[in-house]
Amino acid sequence: MPAIPVTVLGPAESGKTVYLASLFRRLAIPRPDIGFHVQLPPEQSTLLNRIYQQIASPDIWPDPTKTAAISEWEFTCSVRTARNQTFSPFSIRYLDYSGEHLTELDERVEGAKRVYSRIVESEFLLVLVDGAKVLRFFDGDFRLADDLLLVFSHMMKSEAIVHFVITKWDVLAAAGHTLQTVVDCLMKHPDFKDGVGTQLRNNPVSGGVRFIPVSSVGLDFAALGPDGRTMIKKGAFPTPLNVEVPFMAVLVDLFNARLKEMEKRAAPEAQWIAQRSQTLKWVRMAKDKLPLVQAVLRTAAAKSPMLRMVPDHMVDALAAYAERKVAVYSERVERDIARLRGRMLQVASQKDALTALVALFDAKLAEFEAEHPGSHLIEGGTPWTTTT
Structure with missing residues (x-):
């Protein structure tokens, strides 16, 4: 089975590379509560592990992705059997890039052309929504909607299945929010409501739109600083939350879309x-x-x-x-x-x-x-x- 291409959409600081590093760390070894693990090419494993070490360190965060940087990360899903055999039946290839390529997309720039073409051709779009900006959205700061308007404009060029990943969920959970309250709040903005509604109406094969809350560091690793923007580490060890759910949803939604295309009933x-x-x-x-x-x-x-x-x-x-x-x-x-x-x-x-x-x-x-x-x-x- 060829690699499933997934384009990760998200403005600057939405946490794209941090999410991928956390996904690697969570799935790099077999765990009893998951039942599978992932493998990457050695150089990619080394780089994502280095990024994760920066995440886990007590005093620094990883540097933002440079504007020129565009990377593809191939996560091969593997199962180890009771006979110590390993089978790797599929892989997911994530496209990661600087957020400026999305918010300031210039089709004359080679890197931007590549991102634009990938969006148009994608079967899956993983839209990362900054949880800290969502928290400010609750307080009437609607700049998040401006960022997402650009995301929706690119989504309309694609027939992809869309997963919205609410990052920094630890910030929202600490404020007492649930996924339902977050979705309700976002849907009150007409641009967001109409964008999601268009996606649902125009792409019935996709099987809907998912909203998935994730925290790349866990609920007790960091807290929002007094400025409402800076994340301050508490000194604990990161424990990623729900980062594997979008990975699993890609395979399930792909199969469900194929079943719909063939008009077959689910098992x-x-x-x-x-x-x-x-x-x-x-x-x-x-x-x-x-x-x-x-x-x-x-x-x-x-x-x-x-x-x-x-x-x-x-x-x-x-x-x-x-x-x-x-x-x-x-x-x-x-x-x-x-x-x-x-x-x-x-x-x-x-x-x-x-x-x-x-x-x-x-x-x-x-x-x-x-x-x-x-x-x-x-x-x-x-x-x-x-x-x-």
């Missing part, structure tokens, strides 16, 4: 896992609303003879029942994923390895979507909750 097992994940999501939502239900019932009971027939212990029992449902479904989803990881240990060919990886990635994405409602927008559904 029964994939449907089964997706249905279970959807049930988990709704049960979790019901559980979150139970305190409100309890308060309403108890307040209304004082005014309604009929509601007084609903004793407190019945509402409490309902809460306990929901707690058990969440636990049971969570355990089942985890067992499904563990079973799929185990299947990869038994693969005997590149085809088996690819089949097992697609199933594992699909299950992991279903679990991710249950934990982050609103992360996958689909045309014709109810993709966001923005009010006007």
Whole structure:
């Protein structure tokens, strides 16, 4: 299977190279909670590891990518079996470049021409959105929309599948935001809402648009400084969060797009896992609303003879029942994923390895979507909750 080309779009300081270095560090060795690892050419491994060492150091950040620099990084996905065999069924080639090539794209410049051509021809666009700018967006600083307007103008030239990666998620999480509140906030801006809406309407084969929160350093590594722009390191060791999710989504969305093109139904097992994940999501939502239900019932009971027939212990029992449902479904989803990881240990060919990886990635994405409602927008559904 040839390398899947992915173009990483993002203005300067959105964290493109830092993200790729963090992705390499997270996936460079097999980990029990992931089930696969990646390999790069030796010179690329050395360079990304050096960048990551700068990230992990207590007092410096990596230098911004120079305007002239354009790099392609090829991540080969590998599976090591129980017999100590390694299969590498696919790879992803990321194009990384200086953000100025995007915001000041001059088609007369050779490097800019290469970026422009790649955008037009891309099957996947990974749009990095600076989480620190998103935080300022909440406070009425809409300069992020100006940057993203240029991204959308380039997106319109491509028929690619689009993943929005919200970087520096540690900053937004520290401020108490969820992915749903971030998507809702962005969708209140007409340019962003119309850009996403156009993507959903004009590219039905893509299967929607994903929003994926990531932190290249983890939730406790750095904090936003007093100026609201500078990231100050706390002295901890970085623990990347969700950086592998866009990597997995590329393969799953590629396969889903191919299935749509051939008008085939998804595999029964994939449907089964997706249905279970959807049930988990709704049960979790019901559980979150139970305190409100309890308060309403108890307040209304004082005014309604009929509601007084609903004793407190019945509402409490309902809460306990929901707690058990969440636990049971969570355990089942985890067992499904563990079973799929185990299947990869038994693969005997590149085809088996690819089949097992697609199933594992699909299950992991279903679990991710249950934990982050609103992360996958689909045309014709109810993709966001923005009010006007």
